[in-house]
Amino acid sequence: MDPALLDGRWTHSSEEDHDGVSVYRREDFAFPPARGRRGVEFRPDGTFVEWLLGRGDAPEAAQPGRWQPTGTVSRVSGAPGRVVAATPDRLEIAWQE
Amino acid sequence: MPRKANGRADKTERASDNGMPGGAMPSGGGQSANGTPAGNQPTSTSSTGPAMSGSPGPGGYAMSGGGGGASMTGGGGGMTGGGDDRDVEQPTRRECGVMDVHRRLLSTSAEYVAARSALENATALYLASDQRFDGVARIPCVVHVVWNNATQNISQAQIDSQVEVLNRDFRATNTDIGIVPAPFTGLVADPRIEFHLATTDPNGNPTTGVTRTQTTRTSFSTDDAIKSSATGGIDPWPADKYLNIWVGQLGGGLLGYAQFPGGPAETDGVVILHSGFGTNGTAAAPFDLGRTTTHEIGHYLNLFHIWGDDGSGCSGSDEVGDTPNQGGPNFGVPTFPKLSCNNGPNGDLFVNYMDYTDDRGMVMFTNDQVSRMEACLDTVRSSLNQGTGAGAATPEPAGPVVSWGAGRLDAFVVGTDKAMYHKWYDGGWGPSVGGYEYMGGVCMSAPEVASWGPGRLDAFVLGTDHGLYHKWYDGGWGPSVTDYEPLGGVCMSPPRVATWGPDRLDVFVTGTDRALHHIWWNGTAWSGFESLGGVCRGEPEVVAWGTDRLDVFVLGMDSAVYHKWWDGTAWSGFENLGGVCVGSPTAVSWGPNRLDLFAVGTDSALYHKWYDGSSWSADWENLGGVCASAPTVVSWGPGRLDVFVLGTDSALYHQWWDGSAWSAFEYMGGVCVDQPRVTSWAANRLDVFVVGTDSGLYHKWWDGSAWGPSTTEYEALGGVITDFKLDQPAPDKVPADLHSPMQSSVGNRAVMS
């Protein structure tokens, strides 16, 4: 996996989840409408930001966690996860929960 | 004599009301505050007021001849709804969120946190005080359509469908409310909040309440770019006066998002995906019932998600007492019971608007959610609530008694000296309970008064020359307390006035040619008289349901009602509404696209016909009774009508429509000599004025729970009032060549009998 592929923000494409794996897509993906979608963001400095459903339905950032070039992700609240697949327009994370 | 359809009380039943056949209305003004039956209103004709006689006004417009084509036919169509073309997108379930958003929120901005904290405290105080605004809150909205391709430039019909959904959901009148599981039905509450597209823009000009902006951006995110012209969207209208609703293409599949109260004004409002907006056009299942906007406005009015915004945990709270504790959001349309957080046996309140189900799954707010929204509207968003009255979307009807706002009444009468007199109520009666302000003139018609806003009055009468005269109040009287502005004309009917917005007046009369004539004030100057044709009996009736809309009704020589309307662009022809009426019809509108018409038939029964936005009721509805006066009608809000007439015993009778059924006629006592006059300054408030046999003015009021002073008693307001009506030439005195009836070859003719 090329860590550079992870860079930036991804939105949960829950319709594509499979086998306990959460699928994420880029902002320009043709998501079907939903009240709100979670997301994740990989920043170059190793900061991992989970975007949660906000109180007013706009995503809100959780307290930042960390990500490693190996693909492991840690969160302040919630179990850790691991990137299991990444392409420029599709990301898969297995959360240990 | 036809049967009384609705069981109006007869005299024998009434004898028990208070033991006085005539009710408590005295024929001598015993309750007059200053001790004289006539109050301080002069009864001699030697008053010093200027006589409005002599030459006609400027221009000397004689309203005769001309008018081309008096045939009141045609004019059909033009009042149909929009089409329904839809793009179908394949939807899925609503997305789930997790984790403690509270902590995240507390880390945003100190200012926001402080504002939110203060607001929560104010909400708690408000809820503890157990108070709330009276009646129905009315919120002016502006819909900002931001579009990149033509599909996204949604139709007016789609916008209107959303407003209709809001007005059902926030009044608990949505037709799908029956899906609430039985254990939860006691929680269902009516927020008593109504929404309308703004009719006045921030500059005070008339508006449709819709802005349309083409953008080069193909979609927007939740970064609020759609809320600013500088970033491809459109700036809000002042957030303290309008609910801003942006509608456009959102990226990431987002249906919408909202800003809570207490945030920055420049981004205040809600944002909705165009295909989740309204119920037609681009709206697509399962988010095609307009509930996204209902949900977002719930946030805008300070409601949190019902699961408490703590992900799927059981520790978060929505700060609402009567909602069950719930784990995470629900999606789709769950089946009852849906358990979480040990909330059995009934489980989650997944039918609530603040959950995350599909549109058809969310149908109600709870009592305590409603209290939170009301607290918001009475505190941080109080400037948004126009309530009922002059500022509301439906213009205040004109008449001899008007209200420019809650707690204010202005009543105008003509004394025996034919001068105009005025009294007002602003918590107490001015100039005194039995006293009147002398306003000069020699009036040949009852004053017709309009109010386009708080502190503004425009009064119209005919002079002895049958010219139209005008005076106004804007803090002081113009041209002076006792002077009048002549507007010319030779009028054969009393003037009828409507105002559809600030600084706008439309006056209608019939001329010597018995055609309908129109003169208007556009904010700058008076127009000349415009002939609208026709041959009319009696006085015209006019109502404005909103900006730049006028509906005029006249009685034709065949005694049928004819209807002509201004749609903002042009006048229609005369539409024959049928009927055989003994007097001019009375019209009222409780809101846009709604008209209710009342008339007395040749059998003296009351008849009703209505327009619901798409068509007129097929027949005149017989409401029974035996009427000895024309009906007077008022609506304090959507779905409500109050009708007052005099019976053959000269007592006042009252019949009302509560949104689902007509009441019987209610006997209200009195011995009255003229058509009652009525106004409503807010929902659940009525003020009724009648003239007694002593020619004094009498008043009674409905305060939401009871009639004052009592159902059959009246407050004496003094005065000696002359007949309000301008003598009409009887039909047989109309020149023969004008007798050609407005008989039309088209249209249905319903005969009232």
Ligand SMILES: [Zn+2]
């Ligand atoms: Zn929400």
